Amino acid sequence: MYVTIASIEAADFIGFHPIAHLWVDHMVIPAIKGIYVVVQPSDEHPVFLEKGSGGFFKQEDPNIAVADLTDQWIEGCRILYVGKAGGGSSQATLRSRLKQYLDFGKGKPVGHRGGRLIWQLKHHPELLVAWKAMPNGDPRGEERQLNEKILKCYGRLPFANLKL
Numbered sequence: 001m002y003v004t005i006a007s008i009e010a011a012d013f014i015g016f017h018p019i020a021h022l023w024v025d026h027m028v029i030p031a032i033k034g035i036y037v038v039v040q041p042s043d044e045h046p047v048f049l050e051k052g053s054g055g056f057f058k059q060e061d062p063n064i065a066v067a068d069l070t071d072q073w074i075e076g077c078r079i080l081y082v083g084k085a086g087g088g089s090s091q092a093t094l095r096s097r098l099k100q101y102l103d104f105g106k107g108k109p110v111g112h113r114g115g116r117l118i119w120q121l122k123h124h125p126e127l128l129v130a131w132k133a134m135p136n137g138d139p140r141g142e143e144r145q146l147n148e149k150i151l152k153c154y155g156r157l158p159f160a161n162l163k164l
Helices: 005-009 019-024 066-072 094-105 116-120 139-154
Strands: 014-018 034-039 079-085 128-133
Touching (some): 014 019, 019 094, 066 116
Antiparallel strands (some): 034 079
C-alpha cells in the first residue's frame, strides 16, 4: 500500500510538486479544503540531520534525536506525512495550510509543528507534495482514515505523523 507514486495517484492525489518548487511558487496549490501528503520520490534510504530546517515556534525545538528518526522511518511506504486543511470550524485551504508548512520548513517561527520530522531529512527539498481537494468532503475524517490505513498496513503511522 502506497509503495509507488502510481498507488498514491490511484487514491485521487494530484500535484506531486517538489518542496523546492513550492517554496518558489505555492500558487499552484488550490485554495480549497482537502488533505495533503508528503511523498518520498525514491527508494533510497534517507540521511537524517541532527538539526533540521524547521522553525522554532514558541521557542520549542522541532528536532528529535537521529536515533528516534531512524526508529520512526518506515521502509517501503512512500507517504511520509498526511496533513489536512479545513474541515470542522477551520477555514484553512490547502494553499494556506501548505504555505504555513513550507514556511516552517524554511525556519520561520510558524505554528505548524505537525510533520516537523520532514525537515530533518537531508533531501527534504526533493520530497513531493500532493493533495486531494475536498470541496464537499471532510478533511479531518479523510486524514484520519488514511493514517489508519497506513497504521494497519505498516504497524505505525507515517514517518512524520506523530499521533492520530
